[in-house]
Amino acid sequence: MIKEPEPHSFETEERPIVTAPGDLQPEERLAMERPGLRDWMELRLGWWGFVRKNLDEPMPPGVGWWQTLGNLLLTLLAFQFTTGVLMAMYYSPAPQTAYNSVKHLTTEVAAGAIIRGLHVWGSALIVVVMVMHTLRVFFWGSYKKPRELTWVCGVLIFQVMLGFSFTGYLLPWDQKAYWATVVGTRIAATVPFIGHELLILVRGGEEVGALTLTRFYAVHVMLLPAALMGLVGLHLYLVRRHHIAGPVMPQKGKPQPFFPNQLFKDAVVVVAGLAALFWLTLNLPPGLEAMADPAGTDFTPRPEWYFLGLYELLKIMPPGYEALATLVIPGLITVGMFALPWLDRSKSRHPAKRGWVMLVGMGVILLIGLMTLKGILETPPSSHHSAPAQEGGAPAVE
Amino acid sequence: MPELQNQSEKKQQNGPSRRSTLGAIVMVLNLGVLASLAAPAVRFVLSPLSRRSKLKWVDVLGDDQLAEGETREVSYVIPIVDGYQTVERKYTVYLHRTPNGVKCFDPACTHLGCRITFQGDQQRYFCPCHGGVFDKEGKVVSGPPPTGLVQHPVKIERGRILIGRKV
Incomplete structure (x- = not known):
């Protein structure tokens, strides 16, 4: 049986660290004739009350390190947002200027290599942590009643993040960016009947060019961030509304408040994650290949590593069955992820009692993992994080 | 409390x-x-903020093409570094020869930067925005401008007038 979490109140002798204005009841504050600024503000904003409520959020026993990944993701997103806004100050989304503006902001603007490195490596790290976060929720069965919509919201965020990486990949307008987009957008053309029209819509024309770049830019810096903010807000609201699910089998002991133990674990993981991010940024700064050259023949297009699984899947498909790899299999996985809370009918959250769901889930994970590994192993070392920007390459203007 | x-x-x-x-x-x-x-x-x-600009000398006019007391508007095009690109940009200045030498005035009003124009019949510069007026020596005659016109360095070499521009 799943036990619905009950709202907890803690009989704490020690009050939370946020004390000063939060100790008054709203009525008391309203009755004050001449409240101080903090009480006056608190009555209107309720900020400290909100903070305290969240610090007192009950954590079921058994909650620990695995539940820190959401906080790390939120921090990484804040980093992406900040570094993204900063780069938009120097970036120019046109085929004639995009490449040089990225080169300029990387090599000539102060701290430019760090800001861009944080953004590039941050995107990869987000995919890794997001997959771990999703796997944790999957294995713990945390998506079960009443948290179905929290899961659906999370899957939507997953899709948005993949959209971010696909659109962001084009923006530097180097060979890698250009050819990955040429190949990636061709997937739209494999859709039956309307494939060609869809391809034109995605590219803004027959070929990848100026209109593709402005389209991808608008989606990357306006549409997706707006969607992401709404979805993350909803996700957090639902997480707080239904509280943390806790281990698959309820453990003995009382729930503990979020602060201090869990928040401390969160902070440690955030610092560890960011240490990895800074290490990658400083030791493996992302380079630029030659400028995009639509006429070039010496470049083998490869997608970003987290799309390599799809890429390898496409390679092993017999001719005429490409749609299987571009649409059917990824489509089924996506639909399966959305529908998971309703496909998995078992009452128990225990992995051993969720028979076929676990089998199919692990099969999919294995398939994606093996295909990605195959792709990584077959990647020629040179096309991976190439050396600093090279000169040359004709401008990609038709 | x-x-x-x-x-x-x-x-x-x-x-x-x-x-x-x-x-x-x-x-x-x-x-x-x-x-x-x-x-x-x-x-x-x-x-x-930390970008350093260099002074570049531009040949704008023959020394014999500017009479004493005369004011002339001259334009020139130079390549400048504009962020991530190098572009050709056109600039305009006013040259004025006094008994002491040639002066080069920037055509930006010192009030808020509108483009001033020289009226030959009145021998004065007029700003279209807030009524700033400068005389042919660049000094404020009336209106809100706080100082006279900004001058660029001038030198004369081999019969040509060169002006200095920070790029």
Whole structure:
């Protein structure tokens, strides 16, 4: 049986660290004739009350390190947002200027290599942590009643993040960016009947060019961030509304408040994650290949590593069955992820009692993992994080 | 405020607890995270401040093409570094020859930067925006401009007038 979490109140002798204005009841504050600024503000904003409520959020026993990944993701997103806004100050989304503006902001603007490195490596790290976060929720069965919509919201965020990486990949307008987009957008053309029209819509024309770049830019810096903010807000609201699910089998002991133990674990993981991010940024700064050259023949297009699984899947498909790899299999996985809370009918959250769901889930994970590994192993070392920007390459203007 | 006093007393009695110690550690870690992003971010945003410009000499007119007392508008095109690109940009200046030599006035009003024009019949510069007026020596005659017109360095070499422009 799943036990619905009950709202907890803690009989704490020690009050939370946020004390000063939060100790008054709203009525008391309203009755004050001449409240101080903090009480006056608190009555209107309720900020400290909100903070305290969240610090007192009950954590079921058994909650620990695995539940820190959401906080790390939120921090990484804040980093992406900040570094993204900063780069938009120097970036120019046109085929004639995009490449040089990225080169300029990387090599000539102060701290430019760090800001861009944080953004590039941050995107990869987000995919890794997001997959771990999703796997944790999957294995713990945390998506079960009443948290179905929290899961659906999370899957939507997953899709948005993949959209971010696909659109962001084009923006530097180097060979890698250009050819990955040429190949990636061709997937739209494999859709039956309307494939060609869809391809034109995605590219803004027959070929990848100026209109593709402005389209991808608008989606990357306006549409997706707006969607992401709404979805993350909803996700957090639902997480707080239904509280943390806790281990698959309820453990003995009382729930503990979020602060201090869990928040401390969160902070440690955030610092560890960011240490990895800074290490990658400083030791493996992302380079630029030659400028995009639509006429070039010496470049083998490869997608970003987290799309390599799809890429390898496409390679092993017999001719005429490409749609299987571009649409059917990824489509089924996506639909399966959305529908998971309703496909998995078992009452128990225990992995051993969720028979076929676990089998199919692990099969999919294995398939994606093996295909990605195959792709990584077959990647020629040179096309991976190439050396600093090279000169040359004709401008990609038709 | 009695409430606040009570709390500070309470804190002193309890001494540093596990809660407040972990709270302080979390606070320090969060500040570190914030600083790790803020430091490069601030440098990145402030980067234009540290850009150094160089003085470039531009040949604009023959020395014999400007009579004493005359004011002439001349334009020239030079390549400049504009962020991530090098572009050809056209500039205009006013040259004026006095008994002491040639002066070169920038055509930006010193009030708020509108483009001034020289009226030959009145021998004055007029700003279209807020009624600033300068005489042919660049001094303020009337209106809000706080100072006279900005001058660019001028030198005469091999019968040509060269003006200095920061690029």
